Amino acid sequence: MGKEKITGCEALMRSLVNEGVDTVFGYPGGSIMPVFDAMYDYRDVFRGVLVRHEQGAVHAAQGYARSSGKVGLCIVTSGPGATNTLTGISDAMLDSTPVVVIAGQVPSAVLGTDAFQEIDFVGITQPITKWSYQIRRAEDVAWAVARAFYIAGTGRPGPVVLDFTKDAQVALTDFEPVRVDSVRSYIPYPTPSQSAIEEAAKLINGSKRPFMLVGQGVELGEAHKELVEFIEKADIPVARTLMGLSALPSDHPLCVGMLGMHGNYGPNVNTNECDLLIAVGMRFSDRVTGNVRTYAKQAKVVHIDIDHAEINKNVAVDVPIVGDCKEVLPMLTALVERASHKEWIESFRQLNAIEHEKVIEKALNPGEGPLLMGEVVRKVSEATGNSAILVTDVGQNQMMSARYFKFTKPHSILTSGGLGTMGYGLPAAIGAKIAMPERTVCIFAGDGGLQMNIQEFGTIMEQGVAVKIILLNNNYLGNVRQWQELFFNHRYSWTPMLNPDYSLVAKGYGIASRLVTERAELDDAIKEMIETPGAFLLHVAVKEEANVMPMTPPGASVNEMIFE
């Protein structure tokens, strides 16, 4: 019949088109050159984003995925190109982010011979991916790509690796588009148990002090509306994890704040006061639970999660519901009675008022002295109408922006929650802005984390990515310094940092910038940043030795937060 034969690379291009890919983050190299050659003919189909380091490619793909809900894609070469993606892949695994990483590999004939730029990429990535597969035959490309996107994006999302040998890239094959919509050994959407839902509804209806914990699962499951309908009917106060901050608008009357080591006082204290804990799409991370032996022992626990392995992992659960929250929440809403928990909700307000007086008021309106991170974050948030995408780096900047940024729209918090990857922020912000060009993207970073992937200024320059970078510079690795102050007797070992002239660095990349050292300039500088059409670096000199408070000290119970 003389069907047209195409190369493995061309099969890859057609498979990517088939998956609806519009953007590729990547970096070429020897073992992946045929693929980049094929992409030359697809310049009008895919936006090619040449990053400056492969770690940046994965974080950018993560930012793209988390802000848009689509699967992010990066393509890199073998050996060092592949190993440079490991941090990003691990980050995506811990934070359930759907990304596909395609790496070149040496020709299959020399696999295992320590060939130039050969590493066992499948072996290395198996523990940090949902699926890792080596494509050794051109005829497997269509199937492998379809399976990769299906696995990455369904159920609890996560990273997938395709290791593509060079001979398979150039070999000829027939091509038929493949659609994968099931894998017999994989159950992405378990059917929730009706009896468990009835049991949970009974507990909710009998509860006097119910408390709901919401994580990123609600965002991944697109269950924002279902969440609001449930909590408004049952009148249940809700706290969000760091990863789930934009699952519920910050100003929703039932939103009582953020969980965690640097979360709000009300939700942390009341975790050990409630009689029923309803956790949805969250995994009881140790940053949330504090000392797990004293965590919510008085309460019954209902845990709704799509991942069976999360149930009873860290916290013993009375009623597990394994399923997709978008399906489970309406089933619960149908069974719960309309209720009112006025006094109970008021108790959160009273506790949060203590935090407001002891911490928040001083953080937002210090009046005099050096600028503080909190006031900068809140002002930037307000300048965007609280509608921007917040991207954070890791450390004090992360905790302060999570605490003081406000959210009105879903998919608006991009942060490295599980792995805590310094250097995540800048490339993730690039990916988010490319995915969601109509939204304002603000990235808050410290002087430490910004420099971990500062080479991505080059990507911003080349691609014209209009991200708003707010550098909260305290000349320290601030979070470690805070711990040294509190728990290591003020011994500031390896934390003071001599910084470059960031305006010169930014200028070198054609990025507009402004240094703010005085409170009086702040509003004007933020206005300039927002009004500048392209990328902008707002460099704020903040108080050098300031601490993120309140805080649950390591090993302490969730209700034992300290204020200073």
Place this chain on the structure above:
Amino acid sequence: MEKKLYTIIVYTENIAGMLNQVTAEFTRRMMNIDTITASSSSVEGVHRYTISLWGEEDSVHKVTKRIAKKVDVLKADYYTDNEIFFQEVALYKLSTPKVLADSYISRMIRHSTARVIEVNDNYTVVEMTGQTDAIVELYNEFVARDCILQFVKSGRVAVPRASQEKLSDLLFDEDYKRKAVK
């Protein structure tokens, strides 16, 4: 919590790298596998791993769930010794001159469930299928008689006591398949 001997039975797709994926979950927790047997199962294209190890139930439970969650793992369950039938195979290579010189040795073999599968002038190979204790006991007796040249013991194979669904039924169960699609 008390440490017990557990047997984990895992069914996976028969693809390269699966064993690595399964054992990585033990490595991560520095849990030491006692025995492992890998082979094809009764279903074509499906591999079966029988893994035994000493551990606390909580960690064995968690590690089993993590294994079950892997995309190409069809099923993983854990059992105590009371919940399974299990056997191991051992081969003992004995010195034929010593066996001939010491009639107690051949009497020992006859009184056990072991059988002789090869005899020549130099050595005699004895095979025994049974449980670990009996296999090790016979080994110790051979050692005491100073006749052993080589000894090897397999990992266990096991079937659960409870009547449970057959894997082939599970794979073609319509409800099971439905869950794959949102």
